[in-house]
Amino acid sequence: MPNNGASLDRVFQALADATRRAMVERLVRGPASVSDLAHPLPMSLPAVMQHLQVLEACGLVRSEKAGRVRTCHIEPEVLRAAEDWIVRQRTPWEKRLDRLGDQLTAPPATPEQRSTS
Amino acid sequence: MPNNGASLDRVFQALADATRRAMVERLVRGPASVSDLAHPLPMSLPAVMQHLQVLEACGLVRSEKAGRVRTCHIEPEVLRAAEDWIVRQRTPWEKRLDRLGDQLTAPPATPEQRSTS
DNA sequence: TGAATGGTTAAGCGATTACTTGACCATTCG
């Protein structure tokens, strides 16, 4: 289960594009077809398809085809995984700020010790 | 103030790389020099420098040089901006789930209306 | 002074991105 690093790569990479974020913003308001997604975007349909493939590759979006129309919907858990990583970063530096309150006058100390040398 | 699209692009792009995320994970535990950052990473110093430049370009990290050592620290507000975008997406689909509870039996309706045609 | 340490610059390279155009397939409907 690639719930780890490589998949976070893909999720953040997917979110690193304004077009794709716009597609996500659209999909959180409800499912949409590929051309619904494409309609407000200033690019060709194949381009939108490629963005959609990026979103699907990282699990952020899923889609099924019924007749000739493919309907896309968002997969909120993956969005949540990205959020979780960020939140997990916040916790350590919040703790650090606590300790900073305790020992504001402590010596600068070693900011980071070299492993063995 | 580029609190908007283009800067979110850069932040997510910065986070879309495992090396850069590792650097962030390190920095949330406290400031570090460039070579501190580089030490656990399987790549050359210049490569780390380039990653650092990406992190600085999006405001996620700041650094000052004292003597011959450059000390880097994280800039939590930018991390927060990325988190905020994700959270803002969660809200609409949570609301959507509420409405879904109300009208589970409603007609499929128009998933998205074409603008004018 | 001169060597070690810490960082920086520049050039180059293969891989990946974000598109494009053009052709094409499949479903639906007059």
Next chain:
DNA sequence: CGAATGGTCAAGTAATCGCTTAACCATTCA
């Protein structure tokens, strides 16, 4: 049937990415 609609495939391209090596500068210290 045959045209319109919705989507897909393939190839090409310019720009960006992640990394390397080699050379170099600046601070510190024996």
